[in-house]
Amino acid sequence: MNAQAKPLVLHEDRLFPSDPTQRTIARRLYAHVARLPIVSPHGHTDPAWFAGNEAFANATELLLVPDHYVFRMLYSQGVPLDALGIPRADGSRAQVDPRAAWQVFARNVHLFRGTPSSMWLDHVFHEVFGLRQRLDAGTADTYYDTITQALQTPGFRPRALFERFGIEVIATTEGPLDDLAHHAAIRDSGWKGKVVTAYRPDPVVDPEHEQFTGALRRFGEITGEDVYDWDGYLRAHRQRRAFFKSMGATSTDHGHPSCATADLPPAQARALFAKIVSGAFDAADAELFRAQVLTEMAGMSLDDGLVMQIHPGCFRNHNRGLFERYGRDKGADIPLRTEYVRALKPLLDRYGNEPTFRLILFTLDESTYARELGPLAGHWPCLFLGPAWWFHDSPEGMWRFREQTLSTAGFYNTVGFNDDTRAFLSIPARHDVARRIDCAVLARLAAEHRIDEDEAAEVAADLAYRLPKEAYRL
Amino acid sequence: MNAQAKPLVLHEDRLFPSDPTQRTIARRLYAHVARLPIVSPHGHTDPAWFAGNEAFANATELLLVPDHYVFRMLYSQGVPLDALGIPRADGSRAQVDPRAAWQVFARNVHLFRGTPSSMWLDHVFHEVFGLRQRLDAGTADTYYDTITQALQTPGFRPRALFERFGIEVIATTEGPLDDLAHHAAIRDSGWKGKVVTAYRPDPVVDPEHEQFTGALRRFGEITGEDVYDWDGYLRAHRQRRAFFKSMGATSTDHGHPSCATADLPPAQARALFAKIVSGAFDAADAELFRAQVLTEMAGMSLDDGLVMQIHPGCFRNHNRGLFERYGRDKGADIPLRTEYVRALKPLLDRYGNEPTFRLILFTLDESTYARELGPLAGHWPCLFLGPAWWFHDSPEGMWRFREQTLSTAGFYNTVGFNDDTRAFLSIPARHDVARRIDCAVLARLAAEHRIDEDEAAEVAADLAYRLPKEAYRL
Amino acid sequence: MNAQAKPLVLHEDRLFPSDPTQRTIARRLYAHVARLPIVSPHGHTDPAWFAGNEAFANATELLLVPDHYVFRMLYSQGVPLDALGIPRADGSRAQVDPRAAWQVFARNVHLFRGTPSSMWLDHVFHEVFGLRQRLDAGTADTYYDTITQALQTPGFRPRALFERFGIEVIATTEGPLDDLAHHAAIRDSGWKGKVVTAYRPDPVVDPEHEQFTGALRRFGEITGEDVYDWDGYLRAHRQRRAFFKSMGATSTDHGHPSCATADLPPAQARALFAKIVSGAFDAADAELFRAQVLTEMAGMSLDDGLVMQIHPGCFRNHNRGLFERYGRDKGADIPLRTEYVRALKPLLDRYGNEPTFRLILFTLDESTYARELGPLAGHWPCLFLGPAWWFHDSPEGMWRFREQTLSTAGFYNTVGFNDDTRAFLSIPARHDVARRIDCAVLARLAAEHRIDEDEAAEVAADLAYRLPKEAYRL
Structure with a gap:
């Protein structure tokens, strides 16, 4: 014991409004959802932890x-x-x-x-x-x-924590070249924990990724396809998607600088790809290529049923000196203004009314919640909104997400919570925060007589458990 | 009676903050405004309802x-x-x-x-x-x-509901080709309900509107002007505005993709118009033409006193497949990022300091409330802010509107509420929501000792009744 | 006494949330900071007031x-x-x-x-x-x-009010041509009030400023440098910065239309400057020149230790007629959408990791708080966020600033309050509002059990007094 130290208290009412009316309702709603299993449909934990259990x-x-x-x-x-x-x-x-x-x-x-x-x-x-x-x-x-x-x-150990945390299913994210050996090891181990992968093909989709050339070569080696030919390249994707699906994947994920999509005539797409693989492309070509691949991926989703996710709008590695010394993912990624309405139209005009297609959108630009994303999700049958993401995965960010999307998209065009984390131990904390904030939002609606409490309780449980499972087909 | 059914309750305190201090003040403020007559200066009810009373x-x-x-x-x-x-x-x-x-x-x-x-x-x-x-x-x-x-x-029946709802005056919106026969029938019927029109010339102003060519021809037939000549085209507008005004109109309305305005020298305007009517124009020409017409309309407002409204920033018919099968206005309109500061400058530099000119601005891009619209309305004498519009016509949207415009525009550069609806039966509900939210906003200001309650009561009544009448010259 | 008049009350709980839990905490926090001295590191009071004391x-x-x-x-x-x-x-x-x-x-x-x-x-x-x-x-x-x-x-009198207001130090803002005679007079007067200047070189940095040509000539006369040569121009800045520093300045300030920065090779910078002083430049040249000078100023800050401030994103003199008749600063300045991520990269890549460099950023575009400014300040060691500025210097604006930057920048990448005013008498009122709002924000965090009250009290005092002194090296 350190006599100078202050007590660390995890208050049972944390994150609930202090107004007594709202707090009382929030407590009741939270009691319904506090112990529901954790469904974690999108994140970045390392499958090696669960395979090796070191x-x-x-x-x-x-x-x-x-x-x-x-x-x-x-x-x-x-x-x-x-x-x-x-x-x-x-x-x-x-x-x-x-x-x-x-x-x-x-x-x-x-x-x-x-x-x-x-x-x-x-x-x-x-x-x-x-x-x-x-x-x-x-x-x-x-x-x-x-x-x-x-x-x-x-x-x-990782598996013991997984069980202690009440995780029903967790998705990791792997690149297209990954052999998913850890996932195979988990499956073959007899352990009951459900750990699935997700297909994240960015290194072979983004010509400006520093690993693109090497990754594309390896993509061809792994698949046995001629990935320097447009049709072969697309077949290679289909093959890897099928493999990922066989290892439990129910989704793909795409982290692009913008949300641009394109729907080029086949001959133009072929010519663009030839330019890309030649290396003689400029930034506009790279952007158009990424845009075209998103639409191709949507088409493949129609066939294999993988749910598509787009995580756009980040300026990666903003600190040049730090990037040169420490590499990627060192806290120097910064959000960018992001446009969705014109950007998504080519993909949506092609596939947006297909009953089986599902596209979950994320943003780092909150100014699009009320202006673009809510209205889009409140119309297009394929579109759902992912939760407040990354820099916005905070109590304030979650409130803003609900307050700015509720009136146009409702609760049921959203997909519950994603923890999106590699910080494994924080997963219960993050889901708990999300559940508390959703209960607080609903408690306020109930306290202001905009929703009845029995409806609020149903919504709370849907957001905490049912919607993520359904949205991600888990 | 259905034994399983839940009661439907319309709580008397709905939409008021649950904090007792604020709620008590909100109730008192609301008591002043709850039964004031409805002034509906902008909307889309069908005048045929009130003419035919079927x-x-x-x-x-x-x-x-x-x-x-x-x-x-x-x-x-x-x-x-x-x-x-x-x-x-x-x-x-x-x-x-x-x-x-x-x-x-x-x-x-x-x-x-x-x-x-x-x-x-x-x-x-x-x-x-x-x-x-x-x-x-x-x-x-x-x-x-x-x-x-x-x-x-x-x-x-429509007229009975109109009276039951306590509507003092309602404005409909008609295109420039409309003969206003229903308005004439209402006037001639002896019924006391006040139903006025508003001049919405978009089909003859937007060269990219699918009805433009036909509408322009008909515009010429109706007015007897040579509407393929710039001066004749402007005279035709003046003539129709005068006719609309004679049928009760006190305002015009303009639904453009952006808020761009222009103030071209006459020779350039004439040349642009020639290009437009020739059909050999591109998107930039169309944008510039719409921009120029807005400034012309402002000039006409100086002469005839009609209050000008701009409702910009919507991507219409975003779902191509749905548009082809079902046509316009099927819930596939999506807001766009909208710029006001540079866009309005040509019109404002021309007419913005004229004492009799009045321009009411709307937005679907809430990021402009605090950044552009509040500061503009808090300076230019002609400018007033329309209420939270369309996708933002929600309790949360109304709160954001007030919280983001109050400090720069105050309450008195806003114009109270517009229901903007074709859902006739919802009109009392919508005005009630707006009044409750304004009272809630004012109650919070009073509870935090930023405004005295007698001032808040005056503001509440101004927003509910006086300001819309004055702003629209009704 | 006027019998009709209403009492003017300054309620002791003004601006605190009306929820009793939050209000009680807010009162306690405020008691710690209410009487702390005023540190005013950025503003526009007239030093003549304190020099002449008329x-x-x-x-x-x-x-x-x-x-x-x-x-x-x-x-x-x-x-x-x-x-x-x-x-x-x-x-x-x-x-x-x-x-x-x-x-x-x-x-x-x-x-x-x-x-x-x-x-x-x-x-x-x-x-x-x-x-x-x-x-x-x-x-x-x-x-x-x-x-x-x-x-x-x-x-x-000004000095009596200065003392009565409890001002520990106030910074004024002067142009590069100012002889700082009033500051010298204050220093020489024996009065103990601390009034320092800040270096605001806009008239000799912005080629589109209507005084640029004359100001540049005078800049040369004052410094004895050949200011039409790039190296001489930079030396002149260094000389004036040193002079300002000798008169107490600890900061520079830059009010540009955008936040663009550039890091041109010396030959290109030289050629650009030659074009600027020739007068044969266009808007893009002017923008690039301002951008380059910001990076030069950052370099000088490394040497002389002056803290750099950027106040970007204002459309000055939006009302042409008013400007022609009444000139600048007549309430017709309007905020513009502002981009920071790409704009700042050249400067940051050059100097952003230098331990002694400090750059305080302001904005008139609140959509950048959560998206750009918070994430930038929460990564780059040189960056700090100035408080809610100008049109956003309101209770609502301050709340939005905290709610949208807290999760990514925390409290400690912000610099406390700036009153930024020329309204001398309002200074205590403005600081009081800022302290009350920060206490209200902290009270809410404490009431929702996100921060312990002893931590909140420390943050409140840091924001009111310690951080502005440290951030501005006062």
Whole structure:
């Protein structure tokens, strides 16, 4: 015990409005959904964890190093990435004692006040590790030791946590070249945990991806198709989609700079592809190619039933110096203004009225919620809205999502929650936040007599459990 | 009575904040405005209803078929328009029993939870038809029969409802070719209800409108002007505006894809018009032509005193397949990002400081409220802001409108409420929602000691009654 | 006493949420910060006031004529600027009795209901002048006399008010040609008040500024540098920055139409400058030149330690007729959509990871808070967010700023409050509003159990006092 330390409390009413009328209703609604199984249809956990079921190394490796939400904030206040032992692009790492890195984090934990990271971390500390004092410089060592020791025990292995968390199904995301060996190992192990993959073909779809040339070559080797020919390229996709589907995939995912789609006549598509594979293309060609492939993917979804997801609108690797030294995914991705109405029209005019087609849209540009995405989802039968995403996966962001899409898309053109995380331990915390916010939103509607409480309870359960399962065909 | 059915309650405090301090103030403010007459300065009811005063046919024809808010949501979840008997572009309709269509709606009524349609419909069910059980699959037939039978009685004829609703004046919207025969019939009938028209010249202003060529020819026939000559074209507008004004019009309305205006030298305007009527124009020409006509219309407003409205920023008929089969106005219109600052400058530099000119601006792009529209209306003497429009005509949308325009435009550069609807029965519900939200906004300001309650009461009455009358010169 | 007049009350709980739980916490938090000294790191008060310490003339000259927040609203409702005696571009003024101008204002004071101007003015009336009846037509003369008489007394001289307001330090803003004589006079006077300048070089940076040619010539004369040569021009800036720094400046400020930056190779920069000084440049050249100078300024900040501020995104002088008659800064400036992600990349790639560089960003486009500014500030070590600015400097605007930046930038990548005003008497009111809103935001977080109250109290004090001092190196 540290006498100076403040208590760490996870209040049972957290995130509920403090107005007594709303809070009372929110509590009742939450009681219906708090213990529903977790359905996690989109995320980035590592299937190797569940295949190998090895212990996590220590607090720093588990909670800091993989979490760019955390280290980007520290970096923004002058903490060098090397002080945290973040791996560099060349695979090397600064020689940092993981305990010292944890202490750096603990000394700066005030930076996270009011942020979702703070909420998720406190939930993990309190619920997973049983900590009851707030993290700060004085409790840093206690934290580090408690967490690191727990991780060596059987109850903290990945599969045990998966079961403890009440996860009914989780989807990971793999590239088109992945052999899905970990998924095979999970399936063959006899373990009952349901871990499925999702098809994310960006490296062979985006000509401006630094791995495109190599990935395309490997795409041909794996599939045995002539992937330098447009038809062969499309057949290779169909083949990999079928393989992913055989390993449990029910969805594809596409992370493009914009939401542009195209529906070129076949001869033009063929000519464009020839230009792309020749390497003699410009930025407009690359954009048009990505746009055309999205429409091709929609067509394949009609055939194989995989649900399509588009995650557009991010400027990747905005910090050139950092990218050169540390590589991708280091907290330097920044949202961009994103247009949907004109961008999606080619794809929608081609496939948008097909009864079996399903396209889930995400955004990093909240100005499109009320203006574009809500009205689109409230008309087109294929369209559904993914939840508040990434930078907007916060209590405030979730409120804005509901307040700005409800009147035009309703609740039933949305798909419940995605945690979209690689921070495995935070998954229960993130789903709990989403359920609490949806209950708070519904409690307000009920308190203002816009919905009856029995309807609100049904919506709460639909958002927490039924809609994600149905939307993703899980 | 259906024993399974849930009660339908229209709570007296609906839409008021649940915080007791705010709710108490909101109730007091609302008591001042709840029974003020309805002034409806902009909308799309059919003047034939009030001219002919025929009974509405049945629940489906009255409440579903004309309401694209309703059938777009059903369509978004896979209900074919033919299942509801929505008329097709060729005038045909699927053979659908209107009772069966009503049952489809009732089975899907959960889709509307939390939406404004749900609020409006419940208000109509409860207040107009006296229903006291919630609509669902089990009560669908009771609803259909109750409503359809009521419609055959004298108290549910259009004029009786108009009087029962407390409508002091309502404006309809007609195209430039309309002979306003229904308005003449109303005037000549001796009935006291005040129904005025508004001049909406889009079909002869937008060269990209599919009816443009035919409409322009007819424009010439009706007016006797040479409408293929720029001066004759402008004279034809002046003539029709005068005719509309003689039939009660106090405003014009302009529904353009953008808010672009232009102030070309006469020779350029003339040359542009020649290009337009030749048919050999491109999209930029069409945009510039619409822009120029807006400025011409502003000039005419200076002369005839008609208040000008611009409703910009909609991508019409976004679903090509649906448009080809069912035509316009089928719930496939989607908002676009809209720019006002540069767009309006030509018109404003020409006429913006004229004391008698009045221009009411609307938007479907809420990101412009705080950034562009509030600051513009808080400076230019001619500019006023129309209320939260169409996709934003919801409690949340109205709150955002006030919260994002109040600090720069105040309350007095806004014009109160427009229902903008063709759903006649929903008019009292819509005005009631607007009054309740304005009272809620004011109650919050008073509860946070930013405005005294006597001032709030005056503002509430101004927004509900005085400002729309003054702004529209009604 | 005016028997008809309403009491003017400055409620101790104003701006706090009315929910009792939140209000109680907000009160406690506010008690910690209410009496902290005022740090005003960015604003536009006139240093002549503090140098000369002359009495202000009367109520109208003090409170109406310099406040474009006030007269733009009056103008928007048809009050001519001449009726208020606003100076014209040629230096003349309409012959208006200042008391009559005050009466015009008083008759229209309802226009300000719910606006920040109303709050600031009431604070000044109540706290500075001891008025206890609301301003309206009936109390106009009492107001005018009370204020005007008070201004003639020693306690209302600028220095006395500065001390009474508890201002620890205030920054003014001067152009590059200013000799800072008033600052020298203040320094030499022996008065203890701390008034520093800030370097705002726009007139010699913006080739489209109407004073550019003359200002550049004078820039050369003052510095003795050849400012028509790129290297000489840069040396002149360095020299003036050093002079400003010697007079207390700790920051520079840049008010550009966009946030564009550039990092041209030296030869290209030189060639661009030659084109600019030749006068034979177009709008794109001007934009690129401003962009390049921002990056040069960042480089100079690395050397001299001045904190850099960018205030972008305003369309200046939107009303051509008004500009021709009355000149700049007459309430006709309108925000523009503004892009930051691509715009800032050249500057950031060059200097963004430098530990000593600090860049404070402002916006008039709130759609960038959550999408661009929060994520940028939550990554780049040099970046901090300035507070809700100008049109957004309202309770609602401050709430939106916090709600939309908190989750990605936290509190500690923001810099507390700037009053940014030339309305000297409103400074305590503006800081009080900011402190109250920050306490309200924090109270809500605490009431919803997202932050502990001891943390909230620390954040409140940091935002009110510590962060502005540290961010601006004051």
